[in-house]
Amino acid sequence: MSNETKRVYDARSKYPDRGKVAENSFNPLSVVIKNLETSLLLLASKEEPVLQVVLSHLSEFARKQDENILELKQQLLLESLVDKELFIDAESVIVRRFALFLITAILDNTELGEYDTEKTTALLDVAFRFYLKENDEFCIEYLTYIVNLCLRDPKVAQSIVENIEFLEKFKNIFISSDNPDTVFNSIEALHKILQVQSAEEMLEFTTLPGFPVDRIVCELTNEFLEIRLAAIKVLKTLLADTSDDSVFEPLHRCFFVLQQLVKAFCLDPKAPDALGIIEVLATALRSEKMTKLFFEQNLFDQMVENLKEIMDNLPPEVVCAIISIFAEAAKYQKYLPRIHKANITDMFIKCLMKSKQEPAPFVIMGIIRLIAHPEALRAFVAEYENGALSRLISLFRAPDVSIKTREQSAELIGSLLVNSFRVTAEQLMELNIAESLTITLKQGLSELSIDLILSLLAIIESLADNDEYRTIIGENTALTEQIAQLLMRSYAHSILVHNIFRCLCTIIDEQPVREVLLENYIISSMKRALKSLSNLVKTAVTNFILQTTRFNEFVDAYIDRGILEVLMLFQKHAFCVSTWGPAIESILSKCPTMKFCIRNYLGFTDITAGKDFYVSKRKFEDFRCFQNILRHDCSPLEAVLVVNFDRPTALEEDVVCVPTYCLHDVDNAGDQKWVYCKRPADDKLPEYLEALNETLALNGLVENPDKIRRSIDFENVAKRSKIIAEAVNSVMGEDIKILDINTTEECSRHTVRCHLEHLRLTYHTNFIPIGAVHSGCQFERAILFKCFADQIGLPCTLQRSVDGRMLYNEVPLPLEVDKDIHCDQKTLKFMPWRMLRPTHIVDLMYNIGELYPMQSRQALQYLRLY
Structure with missing residues (x-):
């Protein structure tokens, strides 16, 4: 340590001239300013x-x-304060408070669209930096309010999530604040942030460490x-996520929020926020985990007991709103006994029946679940006497x-038909449900929704x-x-088209329904459906075709009006539609007729x-050519053979008279008119069939008619085939020379050609x-053989050769193999015709x-392939 001693006081020889310093200093200046700009x-x-x-x-x-304030806005005070960064660095807290107050006053009188996103972002940027540095409670209150107002812009609210440092302090202040305004604006700001986020973003944001969900629940x-x-709004948004990863994943938090909601409601069911509490509680009960806690922790019983005491004093709108809680809980059937x-159940029925205004959707939804x-079903069915069904009908048909x-x-009416069909259906038919359905559907898609139409x-x-x-509904053509x-x-709407076709399939058995559909452009709708890009629509319309080909009028319409054409031409675009083929x-x-034209084959x-x-x-490569010949009044170059056993005389409307002036180089001597008919009469064919049946009877080959459709007489297939072949030959053997099958000489085709020309x-x-x-x-005989075989119940095919010049017939004649049950005649006797396979060709x-x-060689020789 130094030995030198320190002196406390040193004598001065010179002193400053204080008078002179005072003379040179700047004295305080007071100026009266009466102008805002100055x-x-x-x-x-x-x-x-x-x-x-x-x-x-x-x-x-x-x-x-x-x-x-508007004048301050015109003087650009807000922009000026933002440029000066709201005096963040001012040492005087009063300056900072006044600056923030003026900003809040201006923003309070500013509409959302007055400032663009850039200006709002600039203000928020300053507010964020201010917020991070500031500790004064009043400044924090003002800053929270400013942030809340700026978040009205969705773009700004979306970007705030990226400011992690700000959010961290924001959460800490919110959790610990006792200032009501700070708490309110913090909750409001959080709500605006959540509103602009997707489900994934909100899940990530709300599950961050320290997210103040417990503080929100407390409020x-x-x-x-x-x-x-404000807390109710945020909780409603958070509780909408019922996944296991949400912020309410812990059971203690689920129980806490349910407990707080029930407590808040029971404290004052008439409070202005009571409806909001009910709505949040109903939202919470959409989760099975929440519903389980609601019942197991006796919160349900607590609410029910409280309601019993105050039910008579509650306004009707509150009573019906409370039902939304039980409507959500009724989604889980294991709690239905306790609810009933x-x-x-009586509360639901009362709200539906006694409400002067329309009931809320959740009232009816709760009944559907109950x-x-x-x-509960019996209790509601008992209300039919008091007009429950008529009430429901009046609701779904009223456009207002x-x-x-x-x-x-x-949907409730549909559920009642499922659960109590007899009583409900009787009541609905008495109420003329078909007329109500007509009136409702007449309102069109502009007034109706897809879900309503589906119901x-x-x-x-x-x-x-x-x-x-079904008959009564079918008679209502409207x-x-x-x-x-x-x-x-x-x-x-592909789902709607699918369900309309499915509905039509259920009533198509009624004749009036078929007539109305064919008159109301159903074919045009089906063509459009077949060309749709939706596989669901194409499946629906092809299923409808499968259901309606039982009726001849629909088959004729499908062929004559282009449905078959669309099906054939668009096959390669419908590979995902299993019902197309x-x-x-x-x-x-x-x-x-059309099958043989297209497939060149008729099966058993x-x-x-x-x-x-x-x-x-x-032989036509394009079936539409032959279709046009049949449809229009024209004649093909080649002969068309017509088979019909039921028209011995031509119908007058089918006979067409050719005017005289249309005939050229024709001998018109006598009174005979020149007429033609595309559906000619055939008086000979029934005679041939009668003679064939007599021959079969003489040989004991006429089967019991009851067994023809169920079984096949394989033992007599060959005998019956021979008799039919001989009958055909007797009819078509005029001037025909019988040749040996081994010869290369052709049969008398020229004779047949001349005969057909005649x-x-x-x-x-x-x-x-x-x-x-x-x-x-072969051509003409094969046709007649097939037609005779069909008349007497003999399985037979009609096949056109590749070149199209020859037709031939095939029959099933299985060869019995010893000890093979699959070829046992007793087994095959009852085999459906569609499972038979052709085995022999008929000569x-x-x-x-x-x-x-x-x-075989003979078969190939018969077909002139050997």
């Missing part, structure tokens, strides 16, 4: 006392009236109504009722399960017409009896009845009636 210039001062005085005056000026019982309402036992419980309520009403269609489907009710018209306008076959199986199940069967000598001249057309053909080779030209195994 006072704003003082904001550029670096003297905090000056800033304090100016900002104080501006604050007093702003408090006087709103017009003053449900805050003494200030505004804070309670607590007389909640009727899964038998006791909210669409959600209408949807739920129709109405479901009602029709349920009622149509009963034959008596309803069918509205469904058909609706289908034409519904192709923007069956739809084609379903049409063709009912029309052997393709029966030619019952309608005209046309076969052209010419018939064309006789009938004045190329459409020739098969009974008039007396000279025929109609050389060895009449002989059967040649397929691929």
Whole structure:
């Protein structure tokens, strides 16, 4: 340590001249300013006392009236304060408070669209930095309010999530703040942030460490109504996420929020925020975990007991709103007995029946869920006497009722038809439900929703399960017409088109329905559906075709009006529609003429009896050419053979007279008119069939008619085939020379050609009845053989050769193999015809009636392939 001593006082020889310093210093200046623009210039001062005085005056000026604030806005005070960063660095807390107050006053009188996103972002950037540095409670309150107002811009609210440092302090202040305004604006700001986030973003944001969800839940019982309402809004958003990863994943937090909600409601069910509490509680109970806690922790019983005491004193709107809680809880069937036992079912029925206004959708939704419980179902069915169903019908048909309520009403009727069909259906038919459905569907897609229409269609489907009710619905042609018209306008909604076709399938058995559909452009709608890009729509329309080919009028419409054409031309674009091919076959199986034209083949199940069967000598590559020949008044170059057993005389409307002036170089001597007919009469064919049946009877080969469709007489297949072949030969053997099968000489084709030419001249057309053909080779004989076989129940095919010049017939004649059950005649006897396979070719030209195994030398020789 130094030995030198320190002196406390040193004598001075010189002293400053204080008088001189005072003379040179700047004295305080007081100036009276009466102009706003001039006072704003003082904001550029670096003297905090000056800033304090100016900002104080501006604050007093702003408090006087709103017009003053508008004047401050016009003077760009907000922009000026932002440029000066709201005096963040001012040492005087009063300066900072006044600056923030003026900003809040201006923002309070600013609409959302007055400032663009850039200006709002600039203000928020300053506010964020201010917020991070500031500790003054009043400044924090102002800053929270500013942030809350700026977040009205969704773009700004989206970007705030990236400011992690700000959010961290924001959460800490919110959790610890006792300032009601800070708490309120913090909750409001959080709500705006959550609103602009997607589900994934919100999940990530709310599960961050320290997210103040517990503080929000606590504010449900805050003494200030505004804070309670703000907390309710945020909780409703958070509770909408019912996943296991949400912020309410911990059980203790789930129980806490349920407990707080029940407590807040029970404290004052008449409070202004009571409806909000109910809505949040109903949202929470959408989660099974929440519902389980609600019942297991006796919160349900607590609410029910509280309601019993105050129910009579609650306003009706509150009572019906409370039901939304139980409507959500009723989603889980295991709690239905407890809900019904607590007389909640009666509350639902009362709100539905006694409400003067339309009931809320959740009232009807709750009944839909409750009727899964038998006791609740019986209680509601008992209300039919008091007009429950008529109330529901009036709701879904009224255009002024909210669409959600209408949807739920129709869905409830559908559910009642499922759970209590007999009583409900009887009541609905007494109320003329078909008329109500017609009136509702007539309103069109502009007034109805997809869900409502689907529910109405479901009602029709349920009622149509009963034959008596289906007949009544089918007689209401206006309803069918509205469904058909609706289908034409519904192709923007594939699910709706699918359900309309499904509904039509349930009522198509009624004759009036079929007539109305064919008159109301159902074919045009089906063409559009077949060309749709939606596989669901294409599947629906092809299923409809499969269901309607039972009716001849639909089959004719499908062929004549282009449905078959679309099905054939668009096959390669429908590889994902499994019913496309069956739809084609379903049409063709009912029309052997078109099937043979397209497939050049008729199988065992393709029966030619019952309608005209046309076969052209010419093979068409495009079936539409032959279709045009049949559809329009024109004659083909080649002969067309017509088979019909039921028309011995031509119908007068089918006979066409040729005017005299159309005939050139024709001998018109006598009174005979020149007429032709595309559906000629055939008086010979029934005679041939009668003679054939007599021959079969003489040989004991006429089967019991009851067994023809169920079994096959394999033992007599060959015998019956030979008799039919001989009958065909006797009819078409005129001037035909019988040749040996081994010869290379052709049969008398020229004779047949001349004979057909003579018939064309006789009938004045190329459409020739098969009974008039007396000279025929393989082509003509195969047609007659197939037609005779179909008449007597012999399985037989008709096949055209590759070159198209020859037709031949095949029959099934399985060879019995010892100890092989699959070839046992007792087993095969009852085999369906569609499972049979052709095994032998019938010889109609050389060895009449002989059967040649397929691929044998004789079969190939018969087909002139050997």
